Structures are given as structure tokens and as C-alpha cells.
Amino acid sequence: MTQFWKTEGINRRTFLTGASVGLAAPAILTRTRAYAADPVIKIGHVSPRTGPLAGFAEADDYVIEGVRKALAGGIANNGRTYQVEIISKDSQSNPNRAAEVASELILGDEVDIIVAASTPDTTNPVSDQAELNEVPCITTDCPWQPYFFGRNGDPATGFDFTYHFFWGLEDVIKAFLGMWEESGVERKVGGLFPNDADGNAWGDEIHGFPPALIGSGFELTDPGRYQPLTDDFSSQISAFKAAGCEIVTGNMISPDFATFWSQAAQQGFAPKVATLGKALLFPSFIESLGDRGDGLTSEIWWTPDHPFSSSLTGMSAKQLADGYTAASGRPWTQPIGFKHALFEVTTDVIRRSADLDDPNAILEAVAATDLPTVVGHVNWNFGPVKNVSKTPLVAGQWQKGANGMELVITSNHSAPEIPTTGTLKLLG
Known part of the structure; x- marks a missing residue:
């Protein structure tokens, strides 16, 4: 029925109103x-x-x-x-x-x-x-x-x-680049982009991270799209190690990052900065990582x-x-x-x-x-x-504080009206 309404150029409201014209009890349908x-x-x-x-x-x-x-x-x-x-x-x-x-x-x-x-x-x-x-x-x-x-x-x-x-992606790119430039680490970035709407947009060669990173003097290693909820990131980790990546970025759901982060430790891959969209938003997940959650970085949409x-x-x-x-x-x-x-x-x-x-x-x-x-x-x-x-965006880091893991704003290049609340520290 939805297709009929659309094809005939009337929506559900005009259908009901129009149908009432020829009926004895229009109040039932209006x-x-x-x-x-x-x-x-x-x-x-x-x-x-x-x-x-x-x-x-x-x-x-x-x-x-x-x-x-x-x-x-x-x-x-x-x-x-x-x-x-x-x-x-x-x-x-x-x-x-x-x-x-x-x-x-x-x-x-x-x-x-x-x-x-x-x-x-x-x-x-x-x-x-x-x-x-x-x-x-x-x-x-x-x-x-x-x-x-x-x-x-x-x-x-x-x-x-x-x-x-x-x-938008232009805002998260600006926020991430500002933070990475402040870190002083090698400009070699490993990309983790899943085969879903977010991952394909973030990894897009025209509108996503690749052209922005290259244009800012960063070198990106992108092993290609992985399937969400995969249980093996060995090929990505191997590629990042071979390229000497000191930064890891991308857009992942939390279970995928947990798998990647555990396997990275097991396989001896220790980036100095790990900045992931989506996966690192929630304090409950960061707490579940224990000490391995301290120092992870992410975009920050909103804070108190x-x-x-x-x-x-x-x-x-x-x-x-x-x-x-x-x-x-x-x-x-x-x-x-x-x-x-x-x-x-x-x-x-x-x-x-x-x-x-x-x-x-x-x-x-x-x-x-x-x-x-x-x-x-x-x-x-x-x-x-x-x-x-568009709404403003900044970037920051999970840091261990008196009350557990706390999210602090370390970079506000893309939205200077939002104050910083801490300084970036490297992993390890």
C-alpha cells in the first residue's frame, strides 16, 4: 500500500482525507x-x-x-x-x-x-x-x-x-590531524575501516581520510575493508608493523576494537597513538579494557x-x-x-x-x-x-584519574569555543 500511495502522488494523510469525501462517516477517517x-x-x-x-x-x-x-x-x-x-x-x-x-x-x-x-x-x-x-x-x-x-x-x-x-568527516579529520601534529610522532598511520556505511565513508579515497592524510604529509597504510565482527586482525597488524605505523585510526564498533587491541598486544604492535571513531565513545567499554584503555584517543562530540x-x-x-x-x-x-x-x-x-x-x-x-x-x-x-x-567537534583522550577513566579534551582546533581540559600523552 505504501507504494500505491507514493505512485499515485498522495501520502497516508491525504489518502485518509480524500477517502472520507465519499463516505457517510468521515469523522472515523479524519x-x-x-x-x-x-x-x-x-x-x-x-x-x-x-x-x-x-x-x-x-x-x-x-x-x-x-x-x-x-x-x-x-x-x-x-x-x-x-x-x-x-x-x-x-x-x-x-x-x-x-x-x-x-x-x-x-x-x-x-x-x-x-x-x-x-x-x-x-x-x-x-x-x-x-x-x-x-x-x-x-x-x-x-x-x-x-x-x-x-x-x-x-x-x-x-x-x-x-x-x-x-x-562531518572534514571535522573529524581536522580534529584528528590537529591532535596528531601535537603528538610529535612519526606521520605513519594505519587505517582500520570496516565494510559498512561508516567504514566505507571514512576510508573513501575521494571524500574520506586518505586524501586528507596525504595532503597533510601523513602516510596511510590501508589494508582494505574488513568484515565487521571479524575475529582475526593479523593481516592488518602485520601491514602496520611492516610500514612502521606509530598512529592507528579508523572507525570501528567496540567489539572489533577489543579484538584488534588484544591481538595487537599479543603480536607486539604498540602504536604511540590510537585514535578511533565510534569504538572509544563509551566509558563502560574503556573501563573493560583495564590499563589498556588509558591513553586511547577519539573524537569528542559533547561533554559536560x-x-x-x-x-x-x-x-x-x-x-x-x-x-x-x-x-x-x-x-x-x-x-x-x-x-x-x-x-x-x-x-x-x-x-x-x-x-x-x-x-x-x-x-x-x-x-x-x-x-x-x-x-x-x-x-x-x-x-x-x-x-x-553541522555541530562542533573536538578531540581528546581517555586518561586515568581519581574517579577512574576520564575523557579530557586535548585538541580544539576545529571548535575553539569549546575549552580544552587536558594535554595529550603518548601510549606506552
Whole structure:
């Protein structure tokens, strides 16, 4: 049925409205909130609650509970107050499942807006379903290139119903290069890029790390794409040793890095700097590595030290992070800020929409967003391509402190407005 609606040029809302014209009881088929005393706006939410990407969704319950509390009185729009219903579903870290639950939210739950986060395995299939069914969609937690080009986006035209905010590969490259240049080590880099959307984007010979490294005087050894969840990195380790690599970089899920890091130690490969995207984001994983986690480096999306506050609650980045720790008993994690910002933007869109019964009016409000959030400013008028708004990025290191492993910002070349909180030390 989805294909029929798309082929005939009508979405699920116009189908229902049009079908009601020839029926005796149109109120059954039209949106009930038009006549209800307490109209409801529905937000669909998709994230990887389970599976290998579950770390990205660790704080989902805390964030959504906080948003529900902040919106308990509803959202004012055009003289009416709309109650907010958030329907959250688990992608199980599987792109096919992400598409399936997005379809359920759109066609079954009939959400007005759908949001999603956490790597292209979630953002892309959800966005594709939203685009197909003409439902406004906002996503985050994925570099913009895998999101945009991974969906075959055309910079000249972009997409119609799907919008994204996050940083890009150019930002992570700048952050990593700045940190490596400060380290003083040999400019020989070993690349670990998996055969998935992120890995293929990071390792892309035109838009990814290779041309940027070569252009900055670094020598890259790239043994080629490996399959995610592989159990043997011997060939990569051998290539890095032969090339004299003192830096290792790439984009990996945590289980893959754990396997690589253990085998590197066993095979006598000891780089002076190890800077990995994705794998090293979460304190629980770093703690699981023991002393081998001390000194690992990564991109830093968001910390309690970021100088931003929530447009929804007024909480500072520190207050939001401290609230999670107090509620869960666990350390703060970087996705907290972006998960919260996702609902900041959505709430702002709902407040500004000219007609909440019209998806095109909601879409116009999305495109017109100009909002300071707890992760930085979101404005789609100034992105690198249509449908993308960039947020600031820095880099840093896990260092053993009085309270265990702590993430400190050691390099802020790409976002000087975010203060550094420590200095880089070499491994070993």
C-alpha cells in the first residue's frame, strides 16, 4: 500500500482525507485531534536499544523521561495546547529492523514526526522510510557524509522530508590531524575501516581520510575493508608493523576494537597513538579494557564542559550529564547531548508549525529551524549540503584519574569555543 500511495502522488494523510469525501462517516477517517479537547501530536523515535550499537542508546530512557517531564503540560501552538506522545522503538542495531519499525511508526502509529539517532545503520533506513512516506524526519548521531551520500543524496537537490544535524568527516579529520601534529610522532598511520556505511565513508579515497592524510604529509597504510565482527586482525597488524605505523585510526564498533587491541598486544604492535571513531565513545567499554584503555584517543562530540544549554529545559551541558549520572549511577556518555537536542529541535518545530495537521507545514518549520541547543546551533540554511546542519567537534583522550577513566579534551582546533581540559600523552 505504501507504494500505491507514493505512485499515485498522495501520502497516508491525504489518502485518509480524500477517502472520507465519499463516505457517510468521515469523522472515523479524519484525524480525531481536530475535534478533541486535548489534541495530541505524535513523535516516533527509533534507536538501537539492543545489539552491538546499544551503547549509543544507553541514555535513551533518561532523555525521553526528561523530555516527557518537560512537556507534561503540552506544547502551545496557534492558540491550542497539544499533548505530546513519544513512541520509541528498538532497531536492534539492524538496518532492516530499523526500516521495519520506522514503517510501523509511520503507517501503524501514524506519527506526525519521526526522529532517529545512532550511526547510519539507524538514521539512513529510518530516513528512507520517512522520505518514501512523506513524513517529516529529523536525525542525528551520524557523520553527515554517510547519512547524505549513503542515501544517494544529490547536493544540488537534497531530500524533501528528511533533515540531519551532526558533524562531518572534514571535522573529524581536522580534529584528528590537529591532535596528531601535537603528538610529535612519526606521520605513519594505519587505517582500520570496516565494510559498512561508516567504514566505507571514512576510508573513501575521494571524500574520506586518505586524501586528507596525504595532503597533510601523513602516510596511510590501508589494508582494505574488513568484515565487521571479524575475529582475526593479523593481516592488518602485520601491514602496520611492516610500514612502521606509530598512529592507528579508523572507525570501528567496540567489539572489533577489543579484538584488534588484544591481538595487537599479543603480536607486539604498540602504536604511540590510537585514535578511533565510534569504538572509544563509551566509558563502560574503556573501563573493560583495564590499563589498556588509558591513553586511547577519539573524537569528542559533547561533554559536560561544552558551553551550551538546552532550549527545552534551560539545563547546561553539565547539569544534563550530572542528571544522568545521578539517575543511573553510571558515567555520562556523549550521545546524551544529541539525544536531548533531537527533542529540543522537534519541540521547537511543533511550536512554530503553522498547521500541525499538515505535514508540509511541519516540514516548513523543520527547514526554518534556527535554534541554539545543548550541542550547539542547529540551522539548515548554512549546512554543507541541503538537509544538513553541522555541530562542533573536538578531540581528546581517555586518561586515568581519581574517579577512574576520564575523557579530557586535548585538541580544539576545529571548535575553539569549546575549552580544552587536558594535554595529550603518548601510549606506552
